[in-house]
Amino acid sequence: MGESLEQQGYAGGLAPEPEMISVKAPVFSFSKLADVDSYLGPEMKSTGEVMGSDHTFAKALYKAFAGAKMQLPENGNVLLTIEDRDKEKILPIAKRFARIGYRIFATKGTANFLKKNDLHVELVTKVHEDEQAYDNILNELRDGKIDLVINTMGHDIEKNSDGFIIRQMAIQQNVPLLTALDTADALLKSLENRSFATDALK
Secondary structure (H helix, E strand, O other), X not given: OOOOOOOOOOOXXXXXXXXXXXXXXXXXXXXXXXXXXXXXXXXXXXXXXXXXXXXXXXXXXXXXXHHOOOOOOOOOEEEEEOOHHHHHHHHHHHHHHHHOOOEEEEOHHHHHXXXXXXXXXXXXXXXXXXXXXXXXXXXXHXXXXXXXXXXXXXXOOOOOOHHHHHHHHHHHOOOOEEOOHHXXXXXXXXXXXXXXXXXXXX
């Protein structure tokens, strides 16, 4: 408008450090895309973003997850379907979920691994093991018994594969779905802060 930034009262340099902490989270609209796999890869792009702000990182993170419609109950049920290469990484995550009051459900391979490491797990059999097993795992989702699905079965990309079917059912039932363990770790931090399990954050 004919005036320099200096004439308008703007000084150079960086803006002052804000007192609030803000966390931005992506939002994916898989429910609107039929037959599109929700397993995230490097080529995936979000369809929107939300932001949570607060005076602590954990609370800002929790608000960001809530804005992305991933608000979970204080005591709920989490279903784990984990690749073999991720089983060592899921163990501390599963133990932290159990510590804040979550029941752990898992498919056979994941359940056996967790049980060997002294963690109580509710077994849900694989999707295609038999007809009854198919009804078992999918009915858990249909009946609202699962509050969160963590699925790292990235090799299951065929439409009739276990991993794909479980991911699609989670989306259809509006059950929060995570396919990356670093996201699960971040979500846990916000839940631990909410449940006052502060020493778990160390």
